[in-house]
Amino acid sequence: MTISNAGALETKSAVQSFLNEFNAFQEEMKMRFQRQEERIEALDRKSAVAARPALSRAAEAEPAHKKALSAYLRTGEDDGLRGLEIERKGLTTAVNAEGGYLVDPQTAERIQSVLTGAGSLRAVANVVQVEANSFDVLVDRGDVGSGWATETDPAAETGSAQIERISIPLHELSAMPKASQRLLDDAAFDIEGWLAGRIADKFARAESVAFISGDGVNKPRGILSYPTAPNGTETWGQIGYVTTNEVGDFSSVNPADAIVDLVYALGAQYRAKAVFVMNSKTAGAVRKMKDADGRFLWADSLAAGEPSRLMGYPVVICEDMPDATAGGYAIAFGDFGAGYTIAERPDLRILRDPFSQKPHVLFYATKRVGGDVTDFSAIKLLKFDIA
Numbered sequence: 001m002t003i004s005n006a007g008a009l010e011t012k013s014a015v016q017s018f019l020n021e022f023n024a025f026q027e028e029m030k031m032r033f034q035r036q037e038e039r040i041e042a043l044d045r046k047s048a049v050a051a052r053p054a055l056s057r058a059a060e061a062e063p064a065h066k067k068a069l070s071a072y073l074r075t076g077e078d079d080g081l082r083g084l085e086i087e088r089k090g091l092t093t094a095v096n097a098e099g100g101y102l103v104d105p106q107t108a109e110r111i112q113s114v115l116t117g118a119g120s121l122r123a124v125a126n127v128v129q130v131e132a133n134s135f136d137v138l139v140d141r142g143d144v145g146s147g148w149a150t151e152t153d154p155a156a157e158t159g160s161a162q163i164e165r166i167s168i169p170l171h172e173l174s175a176m177p178k179a180s181q182r183l184l185d186d187a188a189f190d191i192e193g194w195l196a197g198r199i200a201d202k203f204a205r206a207e208s209v210a211f212i213s214g215d216g217v218n219k220p221r222g223i224l225s226y227p228t229a230p231n232g233t234e235t236w237g238q239i240g241y242v243t244t245n246e247v248g249d250f251s252s253v254n255p256a257d258a259i260v261d262l263v264y265a266l267g268a269q270y271r272a273k274a275v276f277v278m279n280s281k282t283a284g285a286v287r288k289m290k291d292a293d294g295r296f297l298w299a300d301s302l303a304a305g306e307p308s309r310l311m312g313y314p315v316v317i318c319e320d321m322p323d324a325t326a327g328g329y330a331i332a333f334g335d336f337g338a339g340y341t342i343a344e345r346p347d348l349r350i351l352r353d354p355f356s357q358k359p360h361v362l363f364y365a366t367k368r369v370g371g372d373v374t375d376f377s378a379i380k381l382l383k384f385d386i387a
Helices: 004-050 055-061 065-074 079-088 105-117 179-185 191-213 256-265 280-286
Strands: 126-129 135-141 161-168 169-176 177-179 229-230 240-242 273-276 312-318 330-332 342-346 349-351 360-375 379-383
Touching: 004 177, 065 191, 105 179, 105 191, 135 342, 161 360, 177 179, 179 360, 191 360, 229 256, 229 342, 240 256, 256 379, 280 312, 280 330
Parallel strands: 126 342, 229 240, 240 379, 273 312
Antiparallel strands: 135 161, 169 360, 177 360, 273 330, 330 379, 342 360, 349 360
């Protein structure tokens, strides 16, 4: 069967027309894809510009609770806080029945980080968080009796341990930084960071004093507020001490002996986790001491963030420890994780007061914290006096 010339031409024309239309379709699709890619690139550039932390638009990038807290601190507007309380059920920012406002987690964590890193007993003590007005600690003051027995002899009764209950009440610690309303209105001002820094500084100084010398009246009770007795003669409720054999100073003959005596006055079960606590002035005198072979007792830290060591034990520099005075206690040594307990509530509250000191705005911050000695055998003191 043959195809006429006219039919062949018609078929060729139809195929050519199809190919032309297909090529045109391909070109159109390429152009569409190109335009789509250009749009995507433009959107990416626009998003990147919008994501830059420009001062005027910084608030747009803040999470909801941070924006609500910032608005409250700047203007006193608490609608955002109340809305968060309903939607988030108080997990981040909430309004309590007393009119106080919980700080957002980032601010609270920043304050807590400063407190932990500050030069105070908090860095080495046992810290617990409670939801009550006090924290009770049960302390075993003695060992359970024991004895040898045979297979046939009746077992003899042994002594029982003495359990001591120590109740640590929580006291209210407060700070009240202030800022001008004009400063608060400045969009470039990091009010959360400023507030966290001021509160942490005030709290750290107040806590440190109380943990060392607080009398327990509306504040934690410090380690130096308890009665003392020569090491080996102390009873429950007293802290044992050793002396330097020199009034108000280290002995002029073998001064390092007092440090050695202090270390071994502490029971072996506590020495593994023991630390020294002293102020900078005392540390300056101690770091010059050498042993009988001429080696320094003090060793500087070899890594960032690590404390210096005295006779191999870490040293905490706490400026609230007293200087070396006649009959004073300038150095403490012990396992403060066992010997001193700090109890605190996890919540931190802020009250905004724009009226008391116009044109300044006051921020009244409060938290509840308590502290007390929970094991008197775990702490020893160095007394600058004659034995």
